[in-house]
Amino acid sequence: MIKIVHYINQFYGGIGGEEFAGYKPEVREGFVGPGLGLNSLIKDQAEIVATVICGDTFFNENMDQAKSEIITMIKKYNPDIFVAGPAFNAGRYGVACGAICQAVKNELKIPVLTAMYPENPGVEMFVKDAYILETTNSAAGMRKALPALGKFLKKLINNETIGRPEEEGYIPRGIRVNYFAEKRGSSRAVDLLVKKLHNEEFTTEFPMPLFDNVEPHNPVENITQAKIAIVTSGGIVPKGNPDHIESSSASKYGKYDITGVDDLTAETYETAHGGYDPTYANQDSDRVIPVDVLRNMVKEGKIGSLHNYFYSTTGNGTAVADAKKWGAEIAKELVADGVNAVILTST
Amino acid sequence: MCTITPISLTVGANRILPTVAIPHPLGNPNITKEKEYELRYSLVERAINALQTEIKEQTIFEQ
Structure with a gap:
């Protein structure tokens, strides 16, 4: 049986809302909160052996301490895979999920997975460190997020090759993978152009970065x-x-x-x-x-x-x-x- | 101040002043030192004017 440790915040851990955001890390045997649904999706092959619960404010204000305490808690269970969230668009929760995924990946060398809304600040900070599945911006998306996590977890459990972001539902990590294409670049480019001219759907091979514009500043007065x-x-x-x-x-x-x-x-x-x-x-x-x-x-x-x-x-x-x-x-x-x-x- | 103004527009610059050439935006090695200084002076003067100009959106300050 594959062992999984799950990380959630004080809210999903049933501790309480914002007034409990200072809650210190705690570990419980088995699954808690959204872990219940997640576990049922993978239980034929894997099991959530423990759940770490930590307050979002505590984690963000004491990041180094929180990370080291949580790593110690996780290590005891010797997991094969680590999952955090889903955090949706909760900023501190997303940052916590990303940061703990990064720490687990670096220190325990196991696959890590989390899920959140693309605009969660945790995405920009940690997208290179973990697979981050895309969710909607609120917990109303839990019904869709859990099956997506379950499906991705199965791939990790079975050591399957993880495909491209759009195939697998994770947020692009900016990683390029070499492969042998059937057609050379020039003819692929013409194919894309023809599709574009026909108003057909096409996928670029090289997405341009998004730049954000700012309001023009006032002129210099003196x-x-x-x-x-x-x-x-x-x-x-x-x-x-x-x-x-x-x-x-x-x-x-x-x-x-x-x-x-x-x-x-x-x-x-x-x-x-x-x-x-x-x-x-x-x-x-x-x-x-x-x-x-x-x-x-x-x-x-x-x-x-x-x-x-x-x-x-x-x-x-x-x-x-x-x-x-x-x-x-x-x-x-x-x-x-x-x-x-x-x-x-x-x- | 840049030569390839479409890039400046893409990256979101607001006050854009077109310049001479990529390797010498504020100069021209093909004219005399004195003429080149005058050219640079007039470009900077236009930049200074652009900084004092109220704009509502990205603007290229053409000649």
């Missing part, structure tokens, strides 16, 4: 007093690239002090970018970030000041998720430094 900062994805760095920013698929950005620098020269600055011909930027990096012009505009009183740091990374092949995270970090620092507007240059 530009002659404004502090302007430079940010670039053109990879301009001090000569020698001190932070070793990668020429593509950058894993970081740099922050560089230009106090007293009025002009970027071939001797002092260069580009780390590997996605365009660097000749012109290496000759004169002002061609990518206009430090010379902005310094003069300060002298002429056209703008208030130029922020003494610029931020730079190489924007080719950079993961959108990383770029988004860096953008948020950079924006936070710029605001804290009293910057009023940013000129972002892109190559």
Whole structure:
């Protein structure tokens, strides 16, 4: 018999609602709450041997402690598979399910499975760590979520190959799998185009990332007093690239002090970018970030000041998720430094 | 400020100013240093103007 340990929150564990969200981790033998239905779907081959219950607030506020206590509880049962949730669109519960799945996978090296609504923050944080089955946004979807979990569990129990996300109902993890296609790429592309022209359904082989738009910010009111900062994805760095920013698929950005620098020269600055011909930027990096012009505009009183740091990374092949995270970090620092507007240059 | 404005539109930039070329958005190696500086100055001036312009949606600030 395959042994499964199940994780649920204080609500599904029957402890109580929000007023019990501080409930500390507890383990019980057998199944509890939604585990009852789940167990009945797999009982010919597997059994939920234990259920961990933890309050959502406790887990999220004490994540390291909660994870280590829960791992200790789970280990005792020596399970073959770990399941958490379903969490639907409950944010803290989703994060808890994702985090505990990640910890179990890393420490106990067993398959992990959870389920939640695609917009649950737990998805973005942990989609690479666990199979996350897609559910509706509320517990009303339990009737559908449990059979989906049961079906997927059977695949894990029987060590079956897990197919593509759309076949199996899990949220895409961003993992590409090599396979031998019958037709070469060019004819597959034409097939897709023909389907599109006929208004037939088609599945792209390369979905584009989704970008979220933001409301345009108010215009700068008093530009002659404004502090302007430079940010670039053109990879301009001090000569020698001190932070070793990668020429593509950058894993970081740099922050560089230009106090007293009025002009970027071939001797002092260069580009780390590997996605365009660097000749012109290496000759004169002002061609990518206009430090010379902005310094003069300060002298002429056209703008208030130029922020003494610029931020730079190489924007080719950079993961959108990383770029988004860096953008948020950079924006936070710029605001804290009293910057009023940013000129972002892109190559 | 960028040359491939459709990318800027796709990623959600709001105030977009078209520039010269991918490897030298704010310069042109084929003209004299002085002319090149003037070109860069006018581009930055237009960027400064764009920053002071009220917009309701993504806007490309053409010449």
